Amino acid sequence: GDSVTQMEGPVTLSEEAFLTINCTYTATGYPSLFWYVQYPGEGLQLLLKATKADDKGSNKGFEATYRKETTSFHLEKGSVQVSDSAVYFCALSRYSGGSNYKLTFGKGTLLTVNP
Amino acid sequence: NAGVMQNPRHLVRRRGQEARLRCSPMKGHSHVYWYRQLPEEGLKFMVYLQKENIIDESGMPKERFSAEFPKEGPSILRIQQVVRGDSAAYFCASSPPLGETQYFGPGTRLLVL
Numbered sequence: 001g002d003s004v005t006q007m008e009g010p011v012t013l014s015e016e017a018f019l020t021i022n023c024t025y026t027a028t029g030y031p032s033l034f035w036y037v038q039y040p041g042e043g044l045q046l047l048l049k050a051t052k053a054d055d056k057g058s059n060k061g062f063e064a065t066y067r068k069e070t071t072s073f074h075l076e077k078g079s080v081q082v083s084d085s086a087v088y089f090c091a092l093s094r095y096s097g098g099s100n101y102k103l104t105f106g107k108g109t110l111l112t113v114n115p
Numbered sequence: 116n117a118g119v120m121q122n123p124r125h126l127v128r129r130r131g132q133e134a135r136l137r138c139s140p141m142k143g144h145s146h147v148y149w150y151r152q153l154p155e156e157g158l159k160f161m162v163y164l165q166k167e168n169i170i171d172e173s174g175m176p177k178e179r180f181s182a183e184f185p186k187e188g189p190s191i192l193r194i195q196q197v198v199r200g201d202s203a204a205y206f207c208a209s210s211p212p213l214g215e216t217q218y219f220g221p222g223t224r225l226l227v228l
Contacts, residue, residue, distance in 0.1 A: 004157075032215060043119075043206055044158070044219040051215075089157060093215060098170045101215045102148060103208075105157035 002027040006090050006106035013080055013113050021075040021109050023064075023090035031092040033057075033066050033073040034103070038087045047075075047088070080113045087111070117142065119209050119220035120189075127226045134194040134201070136223045140209030147190040148217060149182060152204040164190060197227045 007022040025031065032051040036044040048057030053068035062077045073090060087108045093101040120139040128134050140147055145166050150158040163171040164184040175182065179197075184190040194201055204224045208217035 034216075036219070043121075043221040044208075046216060046218065049216065093217075095215075096171065099146060099165070099213060100163050100171050101210065101217070102160045102163055102171065102174075103150070103158070103217060104160070105150075107155075107157040 002031070002092060002094060002104040004090050004092055004104055004106040006088075006109050008107070008109070010110040010112060013111070015082055015113055015115050016079045017113075019075070019077040019080045019084075019111070021088055021090075021111070023073045023075065023106060025071050025073065025090075025092050027092055027094055027104075029094055031094040032101075033064070034091045034093070035062070035064055035073070035075050036089045036091060036105075038089065038108070040086075044089065080111070082113050082115055085111055085113045119144075119207060119218055121207055121220035121223050123223060124221060125224050125226070127228065128197045129228050130198055131196050134197050134225055134227075136192040136194075136205050136207075136225070137189040138192070138207035138209075138220060139189040140207075141218055144209035144211050144214075144218075146210045146212065146214075147184050148208045148210075149190075149192050150206045150208065152206060152222075154203070158206060161192075194225075197225075199227045201225060202227045 034049045035047040048059040050057040050066035090106040091103045149161040160174040162182045204222045206222045208219045
């Protein structure tokens with residue numbers, strides 16, 4: 001079945017440091033890939049997505065490139081801020097018929113950014 | 116445009132009671148997904164519904180759990196005779212017809228005493 005493996009946290013960085021959170025996936029067919037962010041006590045917010053190989057998703061300074069050859073979708077940001085502290089989830093969706101795009105999530109990576 | 120609404124945000128139940136979780140999708144969205152997040156785990160798919168139809172319930176426990184999405188009103192996730200292992204955050208997400216991207220609600224955090 002489909003699966004998503006994320007780098008285990010927690011990750012602790014200083015403000016303005018470079019961020020990478022690794023994500024690899026296993027899936028048949030051609031899934032779409034997503035990064036969601038969850039702030040404490042809140043729901044998930046879509047951060048970025050990519051729907052086909054070599055696509056780059058980007059938003060708020062975060063980027064991730066869909067690499068089919070390595071089945072990866074690593075999240076990067078050049079300079080993190082304290083406000084980026086949150087849990088980051090990598091996910092994939094694969095069409096299952098009947099307009100069903102259920103998501104398969106990784107376990108999440110807790111990021112803490114210190115001033 | 117209001118986002119996905121879920122209520123209650125927090126729910127406390129004693130073992131054996133029933134829990135009803137509600138989800139109102141975004142305006143224009145007719146597809147609803149329910150996910151469960153156990154402590155320190157990722158989200159796990161439970162069920163996918165369209166108006167008046169359950170399309171995929173492959174992630175739902177076989178007993179005590181049920182879901183509906185009536186023609187009028189919110190989607191309901193119902194858990195009968197709750198046990199401590201049901202304590203989790205339950206999230207719903209909605210998407211438009213033929214749309215792939217899902218938009219999540221704030222979740223309901225269920226605590227079973």
